[in-house]
Amino acid sequence: xxxxxxxxxxxNLHSSKQHSYLRIDPTTMPLKQDDPIxxxxxxxxxFEDETIISVRPLLSRTPSFAGTTTTSSCASYQQxxxxxxxxxxxxxxxxxxxxxxxxxxxxVDHAAPERFLLTRLSLKLLRYMGVGYRWIxxxxxxxxxxxxxxxxxxxxxxxxxxxGRVLRSIVYGDKPRNRLDLYLPKNTDGxxxxxxxxxxxxxxxxxxxxxSLLGQQLSERDIMVACIDYRNYPQGTMSxxxxxxxxxxxxxxxxxxxxxxxxxxxxxxxxxxxGHIAACALVEQAIKEAGEGGSTTWSVLQIKTYFGLSGGxxxxxxxxxxxxxxxxxxxxxxxxxxxxxxxxFSPEVIVQDPNLKKAVSLxxxxxxxxxxxxxxxPADSSxxxxxxxxxxxxxxxxxxxxxxxxxxxxxxxxxxxGNDRMFEDLVSIIHSDDREAQAKDEVAPPRRRLVPExxxxxxxxxxxx
Numbered sequence: 113x114x115x116x117x118x119x120x121x122x123x124n125l126h127s128s129k130q131h132s133y134l135r136i137d138p139t140t141m142p143l144k145q146d147d148p149i150x151x152x153x154x155x156x157x158x159f160e161d162e163t164i165i166s167v168r169p170l171l172s173r174t175p176s177f178a179g180t181t182t183t184s185s186c187a188s189y190q191q192x193x194x195x196x197x198x199x200x201x202x203x204x205x206x207x208x209x210x211x212x213x214x215x216x217x218x219x220v221d222h223a224a225p226e227r228f229l230l231t232r233l234s235l236k237l238l239r240y241m242g243v244g245y246r247w248i249x250x251x252x253x254x255x256x257x258x259x260x261x262x263x264x265x266x267x268x269x270x271x272x273x274x275x276g277r278v279l280r281s282i283v284y285g286d287k288p289r290n291r292l293d294l295y296l297p298k299n300t301d302g303x304x305x306x307x308x309x310x311x312x313x314x315x316x317x318x319x320x321x322x323x324s325l326l327g328q329q330l331s332e333r334d335i336m337v338a339c340i341d342y343r344n345y346p347q348g349t350m351s352x353x354x355x356x357x358x359x360x361x362x363x364x365x366x367x368x369x370x371x372x373x374x375x376x377x378x379x380x381x382x383x384x385x386x387g388h389i390a391a392c393a394l395v396e397q398a399i400k401e402a403g404e405g406g407s408t409t410w411s412v413l414q415i416k417t418y419f420g421l422s423g424g425x426x427x428x429x430x431x432x433x434x435x436x437x438x439x440x441x442x443x444x445x446x447x448x449x450x451x452x453x454x455x456x457f458s459p460e461v462i463v464q465d466p467n468l469k470k471a472v473s474l475x476x477x478x479x480x481x482x483x484x485x486x487x488x489x490p491a492d493s494s495x496x497x498x499x500x501x502x503x504x505x506x507x508x509x510x511x512x513x514x515x516x517x518x519x520x521x522x523x524x525x526x527x528x529x530g531n532d533r534m535f536e537d538l539v540s541i542i543h544s545d546d547r548e549a550q551a552k553d554e555v556a557p558p559r560r561r562l563v564p565e566x567x568x569x570x571x572x573x574x575x576x577x
Contacts, residue, residue, distance in 0.1 A: 250438065253576040260571035264527040264562035272324040277331060284363035285356065288343055292360055293320050294371055295327035295337040303374035305542050306336045308364040310357050312384025314439060315447045316345050325526050329559060333539050334549060336373045338364045342389065345447045350457050358393040362410040379542060380418045383522055384489065387423025391459040394418055394475065402471035412474050417541060420480040422518050424489045425497040426460040437488070460497045463504050478508040479541060481534055483516025488577045511537060518577040524568050529561030
């Protein structure tokens with residue numbers, strides 16, 4: 113094994129060359145981890161006498177194989193110590209900025225899987241809708257529509273991912289996608305009313321983040337919002353969606369006090385397909401409480417009001433209409449678990465059953481919002497359901513908005529800023545028993561515009577919904 117050669121200065125030599133070499137025995141040289149900072153080593157040299165050299169390792173408790181007694185070695189060691197101290201000082205000064213970068217990295221890491229899921233849901237919708245001429249044109253229209261609203265989507269997305277008042281992906285059950293997002297009001301001066309919101313998405317691409325704009329704007333009016341995620345088709349069918357929604361509602365009713373919500377002021381709301389799912393969950397729960405079903409973990413008596421936004425409530429009247437619009441009959445019946453299950457998932461039909469009068473009597477007040485220019489789900493769906501509910505003794509009303517499409521009430525109008533009639537109607541009902549909140553609503557500043565008006569007008573024209 114070759115010997116280790118180290119340069120040293122031999123003061124006993126009077127040659128002009130100051131550097132000679134020591135030959136070190138490698139069997140005696142290594143330091144053990146428990147050696148002191150300074151240790152003495154016996155090294156053999158080509159000189160007459162053996163030389164004793166004091167060795168100081170560069171770092172404590174670290175193996176070292178070299179050491180000298182020269183002034184240059186000491187100076188080098190001191191320089192290294194000063195350099196290490198300087199680096200440590202710089203490191204401590206940058207701890208705060210590093211922490212901020214790590215926090216941002218965590219948010220980006222969370223956003224990445226969210227974007228992946230959204231892309232997968234969009235591709236899934238295309239796969240089920242087919243690739244015919246009609247859907248190619250609608251897909252192009254959807255692209256133009258999204259482009260027109262893109263400035264608003266960017267701002268809402270930034271709030272969703274980076275706001276400290278959004279608690280994302282709270283687990284409410286043990287099934288896939290049993291998560292909800294919670295939007296917290298800025299003021300924490302007492303328990304807040306809560307809206308449990310079930311988002312739409314044609315029963316195929318529903319996702320909790322779709323409610324982020326509504327959650328943000330309601331939270332600015334001191335209203336807490338819980339956006340409930342649920343299994344979509346084909347991961348689940350209609351009964352799974354209703355089960356997930358009911359589990360999410362149960363979490364809100366039983367756990368919301370831990371987050372500052374008022375369990376005595378819980379409102380249920382759903383939009384489009386989410387409105388249908390939420391209505392089914394509500395009626396199913398009433399049937400259970402009336403003694404016609406299984407055990408319950410929440411009560412319809414805990415729901416102060418149900419809000420339906422652009423929903424459909426009688427599937428018998430919609431199955432052929434959806435087929436003409438591209439949600440083909442075979443796919444729709446697969447989602448609804450066959451034609452024999454259409455009655456079970458049609459709240460308007462169920463409440464007319466004379467054997468369920470006790471269950472129907474338990475239903476809370478129901479308010480249905482709909483635009484008259486809605487071509488995805490006709491406004492007659494809400495109007496007919498409200499009239500049916502009234503006929504069986506339920507306190508219900510439908511509020512129609514002239515010229516509004518399926519997305520005007522949920523996207524374009526909120527992005528327009530200023531006063532939004534549907535939004536103000538919703539807030540006024542929630543705050544109807546709170547005079548202090550009503551006083552605040554009267555002086556609330558107009559909502560900020562997110563998208564220029566000409567882009568909103570173009571989005572309204574090219575919307576495929």
